[in-house]
Amino acid sequence: xxxxxxxxxxxxxxxxxxxxxxxxxxxxxxxxxxxxxxxxxxxxxxxxxxxxxxxxxxxxxxxxxxxxxxxxxxxxxxxxxxxxxxxxxxxxxxxxxxxxxxxxxxxxxxxxxxxxxxxxxxxxxxxxxxxxxxxxxxxxxxxxxxxxxxxxxxxxxxxxxxxxxxxxxxxxxxxxxxxxxxxxxxxxxxxxxxxxxxxxxxxxxxxxxxxxxxxxxxxxxxxxxxxxxxxxxxxxxxxxxxxx
Amino acid sequence: xxxxxxxxxxxxxxxxxxxxxxxxxxxxxxxxxxxxxxxxxxxxxxxxxxxxxxxxxxxxxxxxxxxxxxxxxxxxxxxxxxxxxxxxxxxxxxxxxxxxxxxxxxxxxxxxxxxxxxxxxxxxxxxxxxxxxxxxxxxxxxxxxxxxxxxxxxxxxxxxxxxxxxxxxxxxxxxxxxxxxxxxxxxxxxxxxxxxxxxxxxxxxxxxxxxxxxxxxxxxxxxxxxxxxxxxxxxxxxxx
Numbered sequence: 001x002x003x004x005x006x007x008x009x010x011x012x013x014x015x016x017x018x019x020x021x022x023x024x025x026x027x028x029x030x031x032x033x034x035x036x037x038x039x040x041x042x043x044x045x046x047x048x049x050x051x052x053x054x055x056x057x058x059x060x061x062x063x064x065x066x067x068x069x070x071x072x073x074x075x076x077x078x079x080x081x082x083x084x085x086x087x088x089x090x091x092x093x094x095x096x097x098x099x100x101x102x103x104x105x106x107x108x109x110x111x112x113x114x115x116x117x118x119x120x121x122x123x124x125x126x127x128x129x130x131x132x133x134x135x136x137x138x139x140x141x142x143x144x145x146x147x148x149x150x151x152x153x154x155x156x157x158x159x160x161x162x163x164x165x166x167x168x169x170x171x172x173x174x175x176x177x178x179x180x181x182x183x184x185x186x187x188x189x190x191x192x193x194x195x196x197x198x199x200x201x202x203x204x205x206x207x208x209x210x211x212x213x214x215x216x217x218x219x220x221x222x223x224x225x226x227x228x229x230x231x232x233x234x235x236x237x238x239x240x241x242x243x244x
Numbered sequence: 245x246x247x248x249x250x251x252x253x254x255x256x257x258x259x260x261x262x263x264x265x266x267x268x269x270x271x272x273x274x275x276x277x278x279x280x281x282x283x284x285x286x287x288x289x290x291x292x293x294x295x296x297x298x299x300x301x302x303x304x305x306x307x308x309x310x311x312x313x314x315x316x317x318x319x320x321x322x323x324x325x326x327x328x329x330x331x332x333x334x335x336x337x338x339x340x341x342x343x344x345x346x347x348x349x350x351x352x353x354x355x356x357x358x359x360x361x362x363x364x365x366x367x368x369x370x371x372x373x374x375x376x377x378x379x380x381x382x383x384x385x386x387x388x389x390x391x392x393x394x395x396x397x398x399x400x401x402x403x404x405x406x407x408x409x410x411x412x413x414x415x416x417x418x419x420x421x422x423x424x425x426x427x428x429x430x431x432x433x434x435x436x437x438x439x440x441x442x443x444x445x446x447x448x449x450x451x452x453x454x455x456x457x458x459x460x461x462x463x464x465x466x467x468x469x470x471x472x473x474x475x476x477x478x479x480x481x482x483x484x
Binding site for chain 2: 001003006010013014017018079080081083084086087088089090091242243
């Protein structure tokens with residue numbers, strides 16, 4: 001088996017070896033439900049779609065993805081197992097990718113747990129299931145972007161708490177990059193060109209059409225590029241800081 | 245063969261390993277001695293490719309750890325300092341994980357797993373999680389992982405640290421049993437261990453080699469004929 005697959009399997013099993021997996025999935029599903037029904041007014045809207053569900057995904061991921069990603073490298077460095085792992089015959093890229101894919105698969109499992117909502121909306125009305133499938137894929141893709149940012153931060157510190165908080169702040173900035181809340185902090189001292197570039201990094205903006213089931217290639221490329229860039233940075237950081 | 249070629253490592257302004265060169269041939273068991281902070285672990289971390297040297301390199305059976313790291317890493321088994329292991333993995337799962345990364349498959353995989361489990365006596369703890377193990381068992385799991393693929397080169401950072409006298413004896417017996425045609429590097433503080441298993445002792449301090457000879461020859465250089473007296477003499481009692 002390819003080293004990526006071996007790392008993937010071990011990491012995924014590690015989530016389920018502790019109560020972490022169950023706690024995470026239960027909280028994820030509860031929050032998803034609360035957001036959809038109370039804040040999203042799922043019933044009151046009177047429409048057979050999952051807009052009120054997908055619309056809150058950036059906010060769910062904002063908190064929950066840093067929480068599962070924080071341990072990925074920080075724990076490995078703290079326990080010293082990183083020395084064991086990286087003296088095995090595998091490349092840094094394989095280690096980084098295996099760990100990332102395992103966490104992504106774990107998020108996919110949690111996301112798949114929301115299927116009763118999809119059944120509900122099909123019982124109550126006649127939704128466009130193609131749109132729902134596309135929105136699920138878009139949501140997973142965006143989760144990958146949050147995850148890549150958080151994994152990279154986890155590589156930079158031995159402390160899981162610090163990894164969580166910094167990842168949260170970074171994810172928050174990416175989520176709202178196009179909005180005054182974040183932009184105002186930069187527009188005063190950066191040239192307009194750079195501010196506009198920052199604004200175009202907003203996860204929320206790029207998720208807007210995906211959540212409606214419109215798969216725009218530009219959005220897909222955007223999230224894919226974010227994932228690749230942050231994983232590359234992650235490999236560099238692990239390489240530099242592994243022995244600290 | 246291990247060829248260490250002018251290895252140097254700086255941590256900021258401090259030079260931990262200073263232009264270290266040596267070779268180890270098949271059949272040799274090299275004891276790496278030195279006071280704490282002498283650069284033993286740092287050297288091992290560089291030879292195994294975990295740390296990048298400031299300059300110099302190491303070749304393992306001809307594979308350069310800098311330019312062909314994956315091929316070089318296939319050649320050795322390594323027990324890092326402190327014998328780290330994944331806390332929430334069961335011992336057997338951990339060993340299977342290591343076996344997979346070492347590309348062991350089918351019958352070889354099964355046989356090697358059985359063999360090392362018997363060699364380091366892990367039968368009783370296979371189903372236990374690693375963080376519930378005692379220090380001694382944890383070290384043995386680390387050792388099992390290192391010898392799993394029957395590597396020609398074995399690099400062990402303080403393999404007997406934290407073991408009781410019986411376990412120490414077992415581990416030494418195991419290493420002695422393997423020594424034929426293998427290359428083994430062991431770092432240790434325990435000088436009697438060098439007498440018991442090493443064919444060659446290298447004393448390093450502040451990143452430099454102070455002495456490199458058979459344990460018997462080194463011991464013969466003092467009036468008392470004891471290796472630990474020699475060690476104290478040339479490392480200035482650790483007070484320098």
